[in-house]
Amino acid sequence: MKKLLMLAALAATACTSGAKDAVTLSARLTAANEQKLPTANGAAQVTTGVEVTSVRIVIAHLRLEQESDKSETKISEGPLLLKVTGTDLGGALVQLVTANVPAGTYDKLKIDIHALKSAPSADFKDLVDRGASVLIDGTVDTKPFSFASDLEAEVEQESHFQLGGTTSNITLNLDASKWFTAADGSRLNPLDGMDATRDAILANIRASFSAFEDDNEDGIDDGQENDGGHDDGEHGRADAGDHEEPDGGHG
DSSP: OHHHHHHHHHHHHHHHTTOEEEEEEEEEEEOGGGOOOOEETTEEEEETTEEEEEEEEEEEEEEEEOTTTOOEEEEEOSOEEEEEEGGGGGTOOEEEEEEEEESEEEEEEEEEEOOOSSOSSGGGHHHHHTTOSEEEEEEETTEEEEEEEOOBEEEEEEEEEEESSSOEEEEEEEEGGGTTBOTTSOBOOTTSOOHHHHHHHHHHHHHTEEEEEOTTOSSSOHHHHHTTSOOOSOSSOOBOTTTOBOOOOOO
16 A cells, blocks of 8 residues: 555656746836836837837747756747737737746746748738848837847846746836937937947847746736835846847848
């Protein structure tokens, strides 16, 4: 009898070891400190005189890393399309992917961005046709613009992701209020066509990412809520400098 009980216990352990839990990764467009962007007539105002009507970014890979042994766990090999339009511009969560990953504590989210050579679906066609991984449409002082780039970058976000056991969600915030604002506070005009302006906008896009555990999907870091305070805007480190590839200069 004891032998049977031992075998049953071993079988139960074998079934649960390596168990995986569903994790959702969502994204949202925000202003500073996770505030909502002002929206009207299908557009979001990201800085004075600049409104965006559509944001599309190609995400090639999503991975989680554990600090203890630097091991990586795949969330998705993509490609995924982060697409924000219409009412979603006002800060709504847009679900990117749901995947099964081993339960545990993770310390870093890695996001690979690059252009595609062929479109896996019609949603990617415009980006493929323009050789772009990033495509932002909108207006500057009511004049239409379309900012396209073949940006290749690995964006790393350090945070505390305790996944498994209950519903797990990671929220990826993009602070769009940074995109068209220079370090001195002046406006970066995506219509001026200058390389320096394009480079500054791309640097701002890379720096606008933040990621955190957000199981209740309210757009606020669960760790901040548990501490009784709100976020100061510095969830993690957006580190793309060592992985960045030069922009090809699409207009």
